[in-house]
Amino acid sequence: MKYNSVFDIIGPVMIGPSSSHTAGAARIGRAARSIFGRQPKKAIITLYGSFAKTYKGHGTDIALIGGLLGFDTFDNRIVDSIVIAKDLGFDVQFVISEEEAEHPNTARVNIKDENGALEIVGISIGGGKAEIVEINGFKLKISGLSPSLIVLHEDRFGVIASVSNVLSKFEINIAYMEVARKEKGSLALMVLETDQPIDWHVIEEIEGLNYVKRVALLKTS
């Protein structure tokens, strides 16, 4: 069953005009900020496919900036996000790509500040649902809608087990899990989607584990 909640049909509450080009775009921006963990200072956003062609009329640009400012799909500050970003000194540039992307609604979001940088690729798959398909060059597949935990860690034995031990201790069931690394022994990425909400106690405990570099939580709706 693709749909099992009444709120999949009656929802989301969102700023118009398009569930895919506006709400989905805001969710991509918000996911990027959430993984980055703080307000970025600069963003370069590349739009592909239908996003590139129709972003103006759909407010895709405004929605992406709004998401990067931390606004949810229903937050009407999204409408003023360009002005809010300017006031904060948050510099955003858009690149309109002619390249074919795998998915028609694709955005590559590059964000940084003096302490670091992050690049994610997000796609908007319809009805306001978004997926993050790439983080810092790691290919992955998470919906961004159920709670997703992202753990950047050193590629060492036992790290995956210790993270799942923490989740088990807090009675959190893993619905989906993905691990990726660039090469053996280098930096690795773990993505976990869970059935239960994750609170800061869990994150704190995972952050304290050996070889874990960074933990981010992609918030649910």
Add this chain to the structure above:
Amino acid sequence: MKFKTIEELVTLAETSNKKISEIMIENEVEVQERTREDIYEQMRNSLNVMKEAIEKGLTEEVKSRSGLSGGDGKRLANYLEKGKILSGETILEAVSKAVATSEVNASMGTIVATPTAGSVGILPGAIFATAKKLNSSEEDMIDALFTAGAIGIVIANNAFISGAAGGCQAEVGSATAMAAAAVVEMAGGTPRESAHALAIALKNMLGLTCDPVAGLVEVPCVKRNAMGAANAMVAADMALAGIISVIPADEVIETMYQIGCALPMPLKETSLGGLAITPTAKKLEQQIFGCAINPIIQDIK
């Protein structure tokens, strides 16, 4: 899920002597592991968002970023006030509220996607017009949203609800079917009558193409929301009068799915066919974006 088809949903309601909305609420409690109060309050919040969008669209000069839509909701409200109406007051109440909501959506206002942003006006239009006519309580309206959701889930799982997947019949068509079933329940109709209403409504949306001008959710979407609301109200009245749909609801939904699969790609939200490639549409596209969004039309079969 306790139900996969409209027949299962109606039978479940009939055998337990409950409304469709009640079946939906119970299912949500069970499947999502949430409390009834929590679910009900979330739906109340959605109803309030709908109410605010309607009020905004009927009283303010909303305008979309592209300039293609806005102001017709207010125009209809003024027309209604004058009192000389051909089609009927409740129908036009539904239509004006559907247009208002759709225009607020196009102007980047806050809305509830039902089931999508493109078909956003139909359900609130029909529910708020019915509530005005019948003096319904807020609870009746919230229940109606659950009923609409139950119908929408069945359609989404057996066919599709987006224009890109199945044409406008999938998007505005689904919303119209959901609204028809919902207002039947508000008027005291039976679950069986809701099923007939949704079947009658959806039958009259079959084959509708998704061909938005310049790829935007405005032309012809706003006016299709208007007609979806009118269709839902008439279908509801027909079912309440005791008229049955000869073809049962589930077979109509399956037909919508088959037609959606058969619809060629240019008629499924690509702006490569239908109204989107009329001379006026191409001119507007050029004005809004400074270029054609789909320059190579002749290559698409």
